[in-house]
Amino acid sequence: MKHVKTLNTKNLKNSAAKGGCGECQTSCQSACKTSCTVGNQACEK
Amino acid sequence: MIHKFQFEDNNILMDVHSGAIHIIDDIAYEIVEDVIALPKAEVLAKYEGKYAKEELEEAVEELLTLKAEGMLDTEDTYKDLVPAFLNREPVVKALCLHVAHDCNLKCKYCFAGEGEYHGDRGMMSLEVGKAAIDFLAKNSAHRKNIEVDFFGGEPLMNFEVVKGVVDYARSVEKETGKNFRFTMTTNGVLLNDEIIDYLNEHMYNVVLSLDGRPEVNDHMRPTVNGKGSYDIILPKFKKLVEKRGNKQYYIRGTFTHHNTDFASDVLHMADQGFAEVSAEPVVAPKEMDYALQADDIKVICEEYERLAKEMLRRHKEENGCFNFFHFMVDLTGGPCVHKRLAGCGAGSEYLAATPTGELYPCHQFVGMPEFKMGDVWKGVENIEQRKKFEKCNVYSKDECTSCWAKFFCSGGCAANSYNFNGDINSVYENGCDMQRKRLECAIGLKAALSE
Numbered sequence: 001m002k003h004v005k006t007l008n009t010k011n012l013k014n015s016a017a018k019g020g021c022g023e024c025q026t027s028c029q030s031a032c033k034t035s036c037t038v039g040n041q042a043c044e045k
Numbered sequence: 046m047i048h049k050f051q052f053e054d055n056n057i058l059m060d061v062h063s064g065a066i067h068i069i070d071d072i073a074y075e076i077v078e079d080v081i082a083l084p085k086a087e088v089l090a091k092y093e094g095k096y097a098k099e100e101l102e103e104a105v106e107e108l109l110t111l112k113a114e115g116m117l118d119t120e121d122t123y124k125d126l127v128p129a130f131l132n133r134e135p136v137v138k139a140l141c142l143h144v145a146h147d148c149n150l151k152c153k154y155c156f157a158g159e160g161e162y163h164g165d166r167g168m169m170s171l172e173v174g175k176a177a178i179d180f181l182a183k184n185s186a187h188r189k190n191i192e193v194d195f196f197g198g199e200p201l202m203n204f205e206v207v208k209g210v211v212d213y214a215r216s217v218e219k220e221t222g223k224n225f226r227f228t229m230t231t232n233g234v235l236l237n238d239e240i241i242d243y244l245n246e247h248m249y250n251v252v253l254s255l256d257g258r259p260e261v262n263d264h265m266r267p268t269v270n271g272k273g274s275y276d277i278i279l280p281k282f283k284k285l286v287e288k289r290g291n292k293q294y295y296i297r298g299t300f301t302h303h304n305t306d307f308a309s310d311v312l313h314m315a316d317q318g319f320a321e322v323s324a325e326p327v328v329a330p331k332e333m334d335y336a337l338q339a340d341d342i343k344v345i346c347e348e349y350e351r352l353a354k355e356m357l358r359r360h361k362e363e364n365g366c367f368n369f370f371h372f373m374v375d376l377t378g379g380p381c382v383h384k385r386l387a388g389c390g391a392g393s394e395y396l397a398a399t400p401t402g403e404l405y406p407c408h409q410f411v412g413m414p415e416f417k418m419g420d421v422w423k424g425v426e427n428i429e430q431r432k433k434f435e436k437c438n439v440y441s442k443d444e445c446t447s448c449w450a451k452f453f454c455s456g457g458c459a460a461n462s463y464n465f466n467g468d469i470n471s472v473y474e475n476g477c478d479m480q481r482k483r484l485e486c487a488i489g490l491k492a493a494l495s496e
Contacts, residue, residue, distance in 0.1 A: 003073040003104040004058075004111065007495055008376040011115060012064040012385070012452065016126060020383035023190045026139035027455075028389045028407065029228055031252055031295035031323040031370045038388055039453030039484070040373040041380045044190065 021045060047081070047118065048449035049074060052489025053357065059488070061449050062123070065116035066376055068492050072096055072104040080108040081118045123382055124440045130386060131435060135425070137184040139192040139390070141397040141408045142177055142210070144169040145203040149234045150274055152266045154301060154327050154335055160198030162399070162412035168203045169400040174210035176421040177398045182221045184424060194228045196397075196408055201235040211247050228252065230297075232266070233278035233285075241285045249293065253282045256298040257310020257324070265301060265335065279317065286319060295370060297323040301335035305344045308352035315367040323370035326479055328409070328461055342475050346482040353486035357493050372487040374453065385439070388455030392418070392434025392469075396425075406434055409460030434459065437470050444472045454480045 023044040027037065046061040049069075056074040058067040069077070072092075079088045085105055092101055111117035146167045148160030160166065181191050193214065195207050207229070214225040226249040233253055236244075244251055255278060256262040263273030286294060296319040300307035307324050314322050326345070329336040337345070352369065359366035389395060392406030399411055402421040410416040419426040437459055439451040457480065461473040 001107045001110070003070045003107045005068045005495075006111075006116065007066040007068060007492060009065065009116070012062065012382045013115075013119075013122070015381035016123065016383070018381070020130075020381060022136065022138065022188055022383075022394065024380055024384055025190075025226075026192055026390055026395045028391065028395060029139055029141075029192045029194050030250065031297050031321075032325055033230065033252070033297075033408065037371055037453065037480070037483070038380055038385055038455040040370070040375065040487075041384065042375065043378055043380055 015043075018045070046121065046447075046449060047077065049077065050485050050489070052485060053354070053493050055489065055492045057485075057488060057492055058117075059449060060111075060117050060119055061452065062121045063116050063119040064376075064452065065111075065119075066488060066492070067111065067116070068495075070104070072100060073108060076101075076104060077108055077117075080105055081112070085109070123386060124446075126383065126386065127438060127440050130383060130438070134186060135184075135431065135435075136186045136188060136394050137181060137396055137425070138188045138190070139194075139395040140177055140181055141194045141196045141395070142169070142174065143196055143198065143397060143399050143408070143411065144174065144200045144206050144210075145198040146400050147202055148198045148232070149202060149269060150199070150232050150266055151269050151271075152232075154265055154299060154329055154333075156328060156409060157198060157411070164399075164412050167400040169206055169398075169402075171206050171209040171213075173398075173400065173402040173421065174206050175213045176402060178210060178214045178217055178225075180398075180421040180424060182217055182223055185223065189222065189224050190226060191223050192226050192228065194230060196230050199232050199234065200229055201231055201240060204235070204240060208243070226250075230254065232274070233281050234268075234274065236278075236281035236285060238284075241281070241288060244285065245289045245292065251285070251289075251294045252323075253278075253285070253294065253296045254298070255279070255282060255296055255314060256300070257304070257307065258313045261304045261310055262298075264303065265299070283318060293321070295321045295323045297325065297370075299325050299327050300345075301327040301329070302337055302341055303335055305337075305341050306348060307345075308348045308355070311352055311369060312355060320367045321370070322367055326476070328464060330464070337475060339475065342478050345479055349479070349482050349486050353490050357490055360490075360494055371483040372490055374484070374487040374491065376488070376491055382452070385452040385455050387438055389458070391459050392431060392437075406430070407460060409458075410463075433469060441470055442472055444474075444477070448477070448481075450477075450481045450484050453484050 048059045228250040230252040259275040397408045404418040439445040459469040
């Protein structure tokens with residue numbers, strides 16, 4: 001494409017199908033302790 | 046839903062419900078809302094005098110292709126996941142273990158009130174610590190990865206119990222099939238060679254509290270004698286990190302109304318050799334002199350951008366840069382949408398245990414009687430309270446449902462919402478403004494580094 005460069009082809013819908021195992025880190029245990037940022041947590045699968 | 050913004054020379058377009066992120070040129074940036082809302086012929090007619098016909102048609106076609114491929118204006122279907130998610134079996138898989146309600150620093154902004162959480166000073170006994178591990182093993186159902194954060198006050202004031210709890214948990218792992226991951230949040234005062242080696246061996250993550258520049262740190266983080274703590278702790282933190290190898294750690298500061306130029310504190314810590322840095326806005330009643338005020342937010346957002354641009358410069362000119370916790374974002378993987386709906390899990394899968402074994406929704410609620418959930422022996426008995434926390438998700442708040450950042454912050458911090466609005470199921474608007482700015486910087490950095 002000439003006008004668009006896509007950085008990722010992530011589709012959250014796909015993660016809905018396989019996700020929800022709950023094994024990932026509880027976000028507050030990482031570094032924040034006050035301001036939740038879930039988007040930087042890693043998936044354990 | 047889309048969100049578009051500019052960072053450095055890039056126009057960035059986010060498709061919220063697919064998670065796709067695009068860098069687009071100026072024509073696409075101007076017309077994208079119309080391409081979504083209007084028939085193609087109307088879009089072409091609207092912009093025909095402004096752009097060359099061929100260019101315009103090409104841009105419209107490319108945006109329509111994104112839409113056809115599910116990467117633009119994607120429908121929000123996640124609300125349908127909420128009922129199943131609310132009916133999940135209650136599981137507790139993470140505990141903030143308050144091994145010491147006492148502290149050897151006298152930080153002015155401490156939400157724990159110098160460590161004792163507005164109650165009595167006290168140390169957790171090994172008996173309570175073991176009961177907490179048993180509680181987790183019993184209530185974590187089929188979850189394998191279990192997290193325990195040694196917290197305080199200052200957890201190293203009760204180091205023998207920390208070691209005892211770790212030993213006990215390791216012995217329980219074999220029979221239960223669990224994998225305990227320990228973290229510690231420490232102010233560093235008591236670190237010595239023996240403790241450093243122990244933490245580096247046993248702690249999956251360590252969070253080291255330092256606020257940045259010496260004068261900033263020492264103003265808010267004095268010792269009990271009123272002296273500065275910077276010179277005491279910095280050499281110890283450096284030694285710990287030097288010996289830690291590749292294991293996870295963060296050097297973590299709190300910024301307040303007194304240092305809204307906190308990017309200088311982040312850069313100071315990075316320049317001291319720390320590669321993993323975090324800085325958090327203070328949570329405080331607004332009447333306190335150090336509390337962030339509404340007028341500070343614009344300055345803070347500019348400061349996040351200054352930090353991001355300096356990080357970009359270091360990446361490009363110095364061939365590498367430290368990590369800033371809130372600018373780390375995984376655009377190709379990251380958590381599933383279930384996790385993104387539910388957030389930190391406070392009050393449900395994440396609880397805090399006090400030195401006497403009482404359970405609270407998280408460390409921020411400890412000492413508030415109305416939030417007591419139960420204890421480590423009987424488990425969670427305040428089911429009503431647990432249900433309130435379980436119900437918090439991005440679709441339980443209108444402000445979150447309509448926000449482009451919802452799948453990155455997941456509804457924010459319940460304690461912040463409660464402290465500012467008296468309701469856990471609400472939003473802390475200043476926090477939202479800062480969060481959105483952090484995300485724009487995080488994604489903007491990724492885009493700039495993808496060139």
